[in-house]
Amino acid sequence: MLTPKFKVLQDDKHLSVHIFAPYARISDAEINIDGESFTFYSSPYYLRLTFSGRLVDSELEKHTAKFDAAVGAFIIVCEKETPGQHFANLDMLTTLLAPHGATGVNKPMIEVVGDEKDGELLDEQDEDFDWMYEQTLPEENIVTGGHKYGFANNTTGVFTALQNELKGVVDVSDPDNKSASQRREERITHELRVFDEDHYLADYFEVDTAQQCVEFIPEFYSITSDEVELSDQDKEDMMKLPRKEHLLDKGAQSIVYLGLVDILYSWCYNHRVTLGENCVESAWNVAKLSSTLSWFDSFTHLKDVAVGSVRRSVTFPLIRNWLLSQEVLKDTAQILSLGRKKVLQCLLEIQRFFNSSEPRYLLNQLYITDYCVWIQRIKDNKLISLADSLKKLKISKDDICLDLEDLEAAAHLVLEEEEENALAHGENINNIVTDFAGLTVIENGAALGANDNEDGLKKGAAINPREGLAQLSDSDSSSSESDSEDDSDEDSDSSDSSDDSSDDDSDRDGSSSDSSELDSDDDTLSESDEE
Known part of the structure; x- marks a missing residue:
């Protein structure tokens, strides 16, 4: 059927x-x-x-x-x-399809006992959570069950048989033999070790790309919870979800809620950096930024979630910017405040990311599918309470333990020194130019000072030296011709005298020729006399 x-x-x-x-x-x-x-x-x-x-x-x-x-x-x-x-x-189609009394994974088929009101259970879920209070992780029975992970820490032994798939899915190695505290300690150590100062500073000063993401306004800021509409694709995906219900104690509920914040932060980061248009790296963005998905971490405090998410957002993705990370925190709170339908929409999109990105489909089996089923039965007031607590939470740069303030201050000092050196270099160039302006130009054996003809120097500054000298010569000639008529006459006389001298030269050449002929005659005469 x-x-x-x-x-x-x-x-x-x-x-x-x-x-x-x-x-x-x-x-x-x-x-x-x-x-x-x-x-x-x-x-x-x-x-x-x-x-x-x-x-x-x-x-x-x-x-x-x-x-x-x-x-x-x-x-x-x-x-x-x-x-x-x-x-x-x-709107919760999976809930409508689930038979009354269905239960969660690895549990016998039993009927859920408790009063109901509007189809929602009035049990331990009605208890208020203090999201700022440090919870304790449930003890693990490593003899009978081993170390657990997955949704509500209800799975173990998965990667014992899937060692080849491990590196393509998560960062933690051998999760079946590591407790939650060990996984967390290794995660934090790894984040501090691989943080790239140069990459962070590059995004810190080159703000064009990051600024575009920071200024982007996602569409979920312009709607209310009543205006959230599930797409046909969302409804089709909901039809494929398993028909079951999860029975969680208070400790497990806290872990699931805080893990939800961690996963939604990674979705919000991807949504903002892609400007609402997903890309081939969307699955990597979500899986890598979420400590829950990449390290199987279990959080017990809301601030730990925020610190871990922000630290990973300035350590691993392409764009690493503090202001961007803060905006993503606000986006996460906004998603939670819109209620379970919007959260379900985000989770279904993550599920599609992982289904099309092998072998990350395993993360759907471990976490996302169960989250999609579980979210349909919880109350909106829990998500709104979680959103309010997240909005009040303040994360400073000191909280993420990467010395960002010292790093930024040192970078600013280096830039200031470079600017001072560049300024000093510019002054030296100006001094050289000034010295060149005071040089004396020698033309035809006559010294011409820099102040003798300012116009000439200005003209000569834009051309090569020989053209400048020619312009200076022409300028001096034209100015000397306009001084007085006497000077003009003297110039003409000198010109005449030069002509005369040229005539004299020609006469000398002639006389020289004649004298050679006379000498020749003299020699002839002397020879005749001797005879």
Whole structure:
């Protein structure tokens, strides 16, 4: 038989059950209503629901049923036995599917004893928790049960047979032979050892990426608990959850609640750094940041949860920023304040992360699936109380024992020294430029001072030295020509004299030629005389 998809709506007098069974035999449909129990059968579908209130029996034929062919759904409208009564948990599909009296893992099938009100147990869950009070872990019987982990510490021996899967799932080694206190001590030691100061400082000063994540406003800040809606995918995943109920004592409940905060913190971090759009690293982000999932840790104090989560958020992920970690704490409190439906939505998303990221599906079997079942039966006021305590909690940089304040102060000193050195280097360059401005330029054997022609220097500063000298020469020539007409005449005279000198040179060349000829004649005459 197949369990069909369904949803349940209500008003003051009626309860409406919508059953999506597109391949059902309509003529064979059978409906049976008996007090709190509702049963539907139409081959190949079978559905049994248990409500928190009583309905009018089907024998009285006060219910109506029809088949909507457009959507392929049966719509059955039932009358409430007590008009105006509110039926709780209609969104918690797994709770509706669970038969009355179902129990948790590794326990015999027994009926849950206790008064009920609106379908919620009035037992030890109604006791108030002091989330700031240091609890004690339940003692482990290592002779008969071994060291335990998993949801409510009810599992052991898993990794004895799955050693090959261990490294791909968790950071703790050989968890079956280590107690909760040993696992915690190793976790803290590991976090302090692998903390990367350079990576942290890089994200501390290069704030562009981190700032974008810090300024991001998740959508769950703009809704109320009544406005939380489970998607069709969420409802489909809820149908696949086991039909059971967990019976927990007070110590186990405290561990489960605090572990929930730790897991939700990792979800909120991933949601913020991906800006609400999950990526292929989302499963790694959630598994790595959660001490519960990566080290099988069991918390006994809310501050320990917050300290561990923040320390891991500045040690392992890609973006390691203190302000970002603080914002994620606020996000976690906001999720808790929205109640179990929003928390369930987050847990179902984590379950999908791990199912698509082998071998992390083992974390679903150890923790997430049980959390998805358990969260549907708890009361919202417990989550709201936990959220209020988390909002009041203040975590300082000293609490996480990484010396972040000293590290940041030392980095600032180094930057200040570098800035001072850069400033001094800039002053030296300015002095060199000033010295160059005072140099004397030699042109054609004449000295030209820096102050003789400021315009010339300014022009020459933008070009090469030879072009500058040429400009200075042209500038001096033009200025000297405009001084006086006498200077102009003198220049023309000097020009004439240069012409004359050139003529004289040519005459000298001529005379030189003549003299050589005369010498030649003289030699001839002397020879004749000798004869």
